[in-house]
Amino acid sequence: MSTNVTETLQFNCTTCPSECLLTVKVERSADGAVVEVHSVTGNSCPRGYKFAHQELTCPMRVFTTTVAVSSGDEALLPVRTAEAIPLALHAQAMDLIRGLTVDAPIRMGDVVLKNLLDTNINLIASMDIDPA
Template sequence: MELKKITCIVCPNGCKLTIIEKNEELLVEGNKCKRGIEFGINEIKNPLRSIASTVNTIYKEMPRLPVRTDGLIPKSKIFNVMREISKVVITNHVDINEVIIENVLNTGVNIISTSSLIEILKEEYPNGG
């Protein structure tokens, strides 16, 4: 029985995958590499995604700070994680890759900064402001 048709995103090929359930086993068709099999099965059993977003800051020079997950989270938790991200307001100088939210929603994944407020503020106020 055909379960789902998806486009594989693990490599540039963009294979059109068909996931089939046969004798209680998942089979993947249409893949050009082994990674497509794993991707297809994971998309059925436990789809995971990364998130990139921004958080508010108190600094007019950079009112929004870009952030991302440092790992993959269950697709079903994306909206809840985004809700947590939207609650954050940065009030201190943070550097690139600094943890903004640790272990967001007990996923084992952190939300980290992808830009440096320290560098932006140094450029804006080279003599300390």
């Protein structure tokens, strides 16, 4: 006898400005893990289908924060990952970056930290900072 539960979820796709309202039927095991995505409706393009599957199995987000700057005209540098990383890694990334300091000058797009948490995705600067 199966203890899996099928439920219907609704959430917006965020892959484009249309923000389609997706209706997703998903089967979960007793521990809440996704066993299978049965259907995705409401998407007006194939990206919505892919987004729904990814959001339920391994949600991804671009990680954004700030790092300290040494000898710069600003005290903090906004940074972000060059691509989305698993949401489950965000707290670990924050722990790693918390003690990081960069030296001015730095330009938008410069790599601040290569291969963040072995994801093959770099942490990059989101603005220019000149020397003080």
